[in-house]
Amino acid sequence: MPFTIKTICADKEQEITFEDDGVLSMPGYDPMYEEAMAEFTGGEYKFSLCHCLYKDWDEIADGVMERLVGEIKKPYFDEHFDRYGYVTSRKVRPFNQGDLACILAEILADLVKAEDYSAVVIASIIGSMNLKLDICPDIAVEEGAERGDNCSDGVWRTDTHTLKVCDIEIANWERMIERRINDFMYFGSDVEDMSDQMEGYPSELVQEVMDALGIADSDPDPPKEFDTPKHDESGEGVFGVLYEELIYESGKRPHERDVRNPEVVIYDDESIAKEAAELSNAIESNWGDEHRITLVRRMSPSELEEQREAAAQREFLRKQHRLFSDGAEDVPEPDPVYTQWTELEEDEDDRPEDFEG
DSSP: OOOOEEEETTTTTEEEOOTTTSOEEEOOOOHHHHHHHHHHHHHHOOOOOOHHHHHHHHHHHHHHHHHHHHHHHOEEEEEEOOOOOOEEEEEOOOHHHHHHHHHHHHHHHHHTTTTTHHHHHHHHHHHHHHOOOGGGGGGEEOOOOOOOTTTTTTTEEEEEEEEEETTTTEEEEEEEEEEOOOOOOTTOEEEEEOOSSSSSSSOOHHHHHHHHHHHOOOOOOOOOOOOOOOOOOOOOOOOEEEEEEEEEEETTTTTTTTEEEEEEEEEHHHHHHHHHHHHHHHHHHHOOOOOOEEEEEEHHHHHHHHHHHHHHHHHHHHHHHHHHHOOOOOOOOOOOHHHHHHEOOOGGGOOTTTTOO
């Protein structure tokens, strides 16, 4: 028994009739009109279902018609439900375009499973249909659990992506994304998509099917930001972590190291500074120790006064050297970091009385 569906092709209503022997008829349809429109728009024109069937039907008719004929013999209903989900009315309705899409989706799933590239033709036909939102091609994402709770090692999550049409699973694959700290001082992080390392990453066939359906895989949401120690952006905090880059100098034994590029990251709370130092050391141990990491505090007013006196003494000695020693080298000034900050004592009682922590 032939069956007919109605759709819009080339901006007008069109009947498409499927005969029992697989012959397709579309009275009045002119494929050349759509081809001319595609040429006129530089390929941006989207071909209708009529054109896709006109172009590809002969290729798939033998494998599709038997299933279509079997399916349309079933009754199709329009159902209405109450707020509790019970059917309140049911009315027989004619076979429609959405029904065709769902049958083709079942065929598509079988072809993808069999790795048959004729699946791409079926997908292009489905992709040309104007379907209701609840049966449109879609990619459902099921987020996995985050793993690697130690932020010094990074965390990652593996999500399962499932391509569906009419709630029929066409294919599924896994996507993995990782967040890893890239800065051991301020704890900034990078997000990297590791999906191409997964065995279930979309195959070439599945990717072509998605392209034909007009749907793209979405990038996974990254793992949440690390809850790392936050430095004092005002720069007024009195606690800090001192980072000194370790270097080997020529002529010294390997275990005798010097430092350069000292930098203090400032915190307004002692416990947060300690947490930051511990995390920095954990990250550095993974990367290979290249810095000396020290908890520090601002010098108290009395210590700063001692520093000023020491600086004045150094300046006096420099002047003496210039007067009495031709060619004498000046004593270099210490890095300002060392005249403002000092190592934090473990016992608060060992800190100067005028230190306001």
